[in-house]
Amino acid sequence: MTTRDRKGARVTGFFFILLGGGMVLESRAVWYGLLVMAIGAACFLWSFAGSEPRP
Amino acid sequence: VEPLASATRALFAAGLLLFIVGTVLSSIFRFASRHPDTSGAGGSTLLGPAIRAWHFENVRPFEDVLVRWNVSPTWISWAQMAVGIVVGLTYANGLIFDSGLLLILAGTLDVIDGRVARRTQSGSPRGAYLDSIIDRYTDTVAYLGIAVYFRDSWVLWAALWALVGGVVTSYARARAEGLGATCHVGLLQRPERYVILGLGSLFSALLEQMFGHPAGQPANVLLMLIVVLLAVLSNLTAVQRVVHVLRQLDGPPPATRP
Numbered sequence: 492m493t494t495r496d497r498k499g500a501r502v503t504g505f506f507f508i509l510l511g512g513g514m515v516l517e518s519r520a521v522w523y524g525l526l527v528m529a530i531g532a533a534c535f536l537w538s539f540a541g542s543e544p545r546p
Numbered sequence: 547v548e549p550l551a552s553a554t555r556a557l558f559a560a561g562l563l564l565f566i567v568g569t570v571l572s573s574i575f576r577f578a579s580r581h582p583d584t585s586g587a588g589g590s591t592l593l594g595p596a597i598r599a600w601h602f603e604n605v606r607p608f609e610d611v612l613v614r615w616n617v618s619p620t621w622i623s624w625a626q627m628a629v630g631i632v633v634g635l636t637y638a639n640g641l642i643f644d645s646g647l648l649l650i651l652a653g654t655l656d657v658i659d660g661r662v663a664r665r666t667q668s669g670s671p672r673g674a675y676l677d678s679i680i681d682r683y684t685d686t687v688a689y690l691g692i693a694v695y696f697r698d699s700w701v702l703w704a705a706l707w708a709l710v711g712g713v714v715t716s717y718a719r720a721r722a723e724g725l726g727a728t729c730h731v732g733l734l735q736r737p738e739r740y741v742i743l744g745l746g747s748l749f750s751a752l753l754e755q756m757f758g759h760p761a762g763q764p765a766n767v768l769l770m771l772i773v774v775l776l777a778v779l780s781n782l783t784a785v786q787r788v789v790h791v792l793r794q795l796d797g798p799p800p801a802t803r804p
Contacts, residue, residue, distance in 0.1 A: 499607030505569060506647070509748075512562045513643035516555060516755055 501538035507531025552755075559755035566748070574600055593737055605658055612662050619663040620673050623680045626655035630684030637691025637747075642754070642766055645691065646747025652684050653740030678720070681736060685712050688743065692773060699764040704777045711780025712739060718787035727794040729787050734779040746772035 508531035514524030550558065577600045612622065629652040636645040659677060663669035689709035696702045715732060722729040734742075750768035759767045 498604065499611070502604050502607070506651070509562070509566065509647050510644060512558070513641060513647060513751065515550065516559060516562070517641050517643055517751060521550060 497538040500534050504531045504533070504535025504538060508535060555755045556757075559752045563749075563752045563756075573604070577603055593741060601654075601657070602661075605654055605661075609658055609661055609665065612658065613665050616666070617662070619659040619666075619668060620676060622655055622659035622662060623673070623677050626652050626659065627680045627683055629655060630680075630687050633684070634687035634691035637688060638694035640695055640765075642695075642747050642769060643751035645688075646744045646751070649688055649740055649747065650744035652688075653737060653744065656681060656684070656736075656740075678716075682713065682716060685716075685736065685739070692769075696764055696770070696773070699770075701764060701770050701773055704770075704774045707777035708773055708780055711777060711782075711784050712736075714784040715780055715787060718784055718791060722787070722791040722794075725791075725795065727791050729791050731790045732783045732787055734776070734783045739776060739780065742772060743776060 508528050511524045511527030511529075511531055514520050514527060516524075518524065578596065581599060581603075629648055633645050633648045633652060636642075636648060656677075659673075660669075663673060686709060689705055689712065693702050693705040693709070696705055715734070716736070719729040719732075747769055750766045750770075750772070753768055754766050759765050764770060
């Protein structure tokens, strides 16, 4: 049986958390930044749910 | 929407810094415990095999998807160019943190296109040529954005020298290969430039929000120092390559070499 570790979702989530964080820090688009961070956080946390390391 | 107050921003930046350092270090340690031998991943002076292997491991899921969807490596190169242009615009507009992040993404796309081409055996001289041209654009546009950001300071000249060094470093190799010589030396090649500038921008933006900058200096002191470092190292690399190629060309012509 093939196992999936959801690493792609984790890396994508990490990327979007940082992208949104940058928007919050350095632009006026604070709410958009928080939205992007929330999407990233959802992706990042989902990647840990039920993930199994690849053999 | 009004920007955050400076104290809130400093706290937010500190939290982001902790999150980045914690996530990346735990990922590296988990990877190192699972893969004690990474000597097959290649490497260079600044980016050793372990870091490269860890990076490959993290981009592998995206490679798998691109291979499964039969995406052409040329399209990945075009995506790299689009991200590169956004990097130039974000640097010019002072979004230093997101510029660093997107620069690392552009460098990653540069790695992915070659790996996808190898896996799908779809590499071609046309693709390789286009990839090289797009790499030059991405590189140049990033420095141009930095030059615009530092336009009111002496750092503008360092950014322009870094740009010149990057272009000459690449040209020294391309011209050498056109003349039949080889040129695989260089302290600061493109991946190193992406990593130093990308990570430097991320940390510079966070430190700027947390501690500010000395009076009389432009904002983002760490980025300023990195641009100066890149200006020096890129030009040293260019000279190193030129000397290496000249030594080869001083010898017998390629046709008579053993």
